[in-house]
Every structure is written in structure tokens, then in C-alpha cells.
Amino acid sequence: MEDNHTVMDTTLEQLVGSLKDTPGALLPILHRIQEQFGYVPDRALPIIARALRCTTADVHGVISFYHHFRLSQPGRHLLEVCRAEACQARGAREFERHVKEKLNIGFDQTTADGEFTLKAVYCLGNCATGPSLRQGKRVLSRMNSARFDKLVEDLTTYKLELK
Ligand code: FES
Numbered sequence: 001m002e003d004n005h006t007v008m009d010t011t012l013e014q015l016v017g018s019l020k021d022t023p024g025a026l027l028p029i030l031h032r033i034q035e036q037f038g039y040v041p042d043r044a045l046p047i048i049a050r051a052l053r054c055t056t057a058d059v060h061g062v063i064s065f066y067h068h069f070r071l072s073q074p075g076r077h078l079l080e081v082c083r084a085e086a087c088q089a090r091g092a093r094e095f096e097r098h099v100k101e102k103l104n105i106g107f108d109q110t111t112a113d114g115e116f117t118l119k120a121v122y123c124l125g126n127c128a129t130g131p132s133l134r135q136g137k138r139v140l141s142r143m144n145s146a147r148f149d150k151l152v153e154d155l156t157t158y159k160l161e162l163k
Contacts, residue, residue, distance in 0.1 A: 005043065011036065012047045020051040026062055030069055039070040067119075075110040075117040077155050079103075080134040084123040087130035091144070095131040098145040102152065115156060 015036065019029045029048055033040050040063055045056040052059075063069045081096050103111055103118060110117045126132040129141035135151065 008037075008041065008043060009047070012041075012044050016044075016047050016051045025052060026059065030063065030066075034069060037073075039073050042071065067121075070117075072110070075114050077115060077135060078117050078119065080119045080121040080124070081107075082122070082124050082126070082130060082132040082134075083120045084127075086123075086127035087132055090130040092131040095133075095143050095145070095148070099133075099148055102145075102148065116152075 012033065015032055016029055019025050019032060022028055026048070029052075030040055033044050045059045048059050049056045063071060079099070081099055082092060083096065099118065100106055103116055105111055105116070105118055107118055107120045121134065124132045124134055124139050126139050126141055131143045133140045133143045133148070133151075135155075140147070140151070
């Protein structure tokens with residue numbers, strides 16, 4: 001574990017060092033860290049604060065302000081459910097209820113098996129064919145309970161290749 005932390009700290013130091021002189025460096029740094037690790041680890045906060053000469057509370061404040069940033073490791077699959085008005089008008093509330101029940105988690109939580117992280121988003125630019133859900137980079141239309149159950153099954157079914 002110690003070695004993993006040392007490797008992570010070294011990567012964080014390099015990444016922060018390469019961007020710290022960029023104007024408005026905090027956001028680019030946070031984006032790069034999340035791209036690299038999938039989230040912003042706690043260990044990054046003092047490293048960023050030291051480099052930018054601010055406090056860890058300042059860094060934490062910015063992370064909490066932007067929904068985009070995560071402070072914990074996400075599940076293998078990120079599912080983002082649209083909660084904006086046009087999707088609501090097309091049945092998103094009922095869909096959202098089903099998603100939470102099926103996964104047994106709420107927004108900003110990860111299933112116990114580490115498979116799924118659920119996030120709320122407010123418009124995916126797919127309003128005419130909602131309810132909308134983004135899974136990784138794809139935006140899925142006309143979501144309902146049956147389509148969601150199928151998606152979960154597809155994402156958690158592993159194919160055995162027989163030789
Ligand atoms: S309101 Fe859901 S995609 Fe626009």
C-alpha cells in the first residue's frame with residue numbers, strides 16, 4: 001500500500017508541477033487528475049494547495065462546487081441519469097425511482113460490488129427522446145425500467161470464450 005501511495009504521490013507531484021503556472025491553474029489541475037485517476041484522491045489536496053499557495057479547504061471548496069469532480073473512486077460503470085425538465089416531462093421521475101431501486105443506491109453512490117456509480121445530470125442535450133441516461137460516453141434514449149434492466153444485465157454479463 002505504501003508503495004502505491006508513493007507512486008501516486010509522485011504522479012500527482014509531476015502533474016501538478018506541470019500545470020501550476022498555468023493561469024487559473026486549479027481547474028485544469030483537477031481535470032487532469034480526474035482524467036488520470038477517475039477521481040480526485042484526498043492525497044492530491046495538500047499537494048495542490050502547496051503548489052498553488054492556498055489551503056486544502058480552498059481546494060476542497062472548488063471540488064465540492066463543481067458536480068463534475070469526484071472525491072472517491074467511481075464504480076466500473078458510471079451511469080448518469082438526466083433530471084432536467086424535458087426528461088421529467090417524459091417520465092424521468094419514475095425511471096429514476098426504478099434505477100435507484102434496482103441498484104439499491106442513491107445519487108453519488110457506488111454499488112457494493114463496485115460495478116456502478118450513479119450520478120444526476122441536468123440535460124444531456126437529448127431532450128426530445130428522454131428519459132435520457134449517459135453510460136460512459138454513450139447517451140441512451142427513451143429509457144424505461146425494462147431497458148435499464150437489460151443494460152445492467154449486458155454490463156455485468158461476462159462472456160466465456162470456449163476454445
Ligand atoms: S432534459 Fe434530459 S436530455 Fe435534456
